[in-house]
Amino acid sequence: MSTEPRINDRIRVPEVRLVGPNGEQVGIVSIQDALRLAQEQDLDLVEVAATARPPVVKVMDYGKYKYESALKAREARKNQAHTVIKEMKLRPKIDPHDYETKKGHVVRFLKAGDKVKITIMFRGREQSRPELGRRLLSKLAEDVAELGFVEFAPKQDGRNMIMVLGPHKKKTEAMAEARAAKEERKAGLGGRDAESAEAVEQAETTEAVEQTEAAVVAAPVEQAEAVVAAAVPAGADQATEEQS
CATH class of the missing domain: 3.10.20.80 (Translation initiation factor 3 (IF-3), N-terminal domain)
Structure with missing residues (x-):
């Protein structure tokens, strides 16, 4: 229809x-x-x-009405925010370096306006010590408190413990900031790219000039040698040696 x-x-x-x-x-x-x-x-x-x-x-x-309506619909889809739930898995006895790496990913997700599901995976005897998981989740929540909040408190789910962090920043705001930063980077790189291109062009020009000058200097010498070789009859050198 x-x-x-x-x-x-x-x-x-x-x-x-x-x-x-x-x-x-x-x-x-x-x-x-x-x-x-x-x-x-x-x-x-x-x-x-x-x-x-x-x-x-x-x-x-x-016709104009349909065109303008299509533009508005496309702009609305472009600005439409889809909240995504990312997931990050950790172990109760995670290495400090690995923890910092995982935390960096969580920070990036929250900055982008996405929710993050944190899963602590217990193995073997670790299941008898759920406080390790709660302690780790509390530490992570405190470390990223400026960017997100605990939307779903830690809860044991079989061998796993789950917590959900929600971003303070809305998805639309994060998208707008990302676009602004991208445009700023483009504007900043534009001038440097132009300077780099100009420097490369000057270097290529200098190299071409030097090659041309070398060819011009070498040409008369090669031409003179060719003329001398043509003027001396074949076997003249041998006759001269015999007379000597």
Whole structure:
């Protein structure tokens, strides 16, 4: 079933409530008069409220209207935020270096506006000491308190203990900041790239000039040697040696 509004001759009702191209209320008129007014202005008659009695129609440029609507929909999808739940798994007796690495990932996820599910995995006798997992989760929550909060308190789930951290920053805010930072980096790199390109171009030019000068200097020597070789008859060197 088509979701597009009816336009022009597809509007088959005897009367309509007409709205002009600038939003002015014309009133209730026959469909023939509405179509005539739209044709006189070289525009379309578009049904904007089909369930009203009588239906509401507007005089507009339908092609332009569809184009602008598509742009708005695309911009809305671009700015739409999808909250993602990331997961990070740790062991109760994790190495300090590994802990810092895992914490760095959690920080990155929270900065991006995503939730993080922290899972502590117990093995063997570690299951009898759940306080190790709670202590580790509490430490992690404190370390990232500036970026996130405990949305779901630590809870034992079989051999695992789970905690969920939520970001203080909304996903839309994080996306906006990321785009701004990207544009700033592009602007900063633009000047350096231009300078680098200019330096490379100057180096290539200098090298080409040096090669050309070397070729020009070497050419007369090679040409002179060729002329001498052509002027001395074959076997002349041997005859000279015999006379000596």
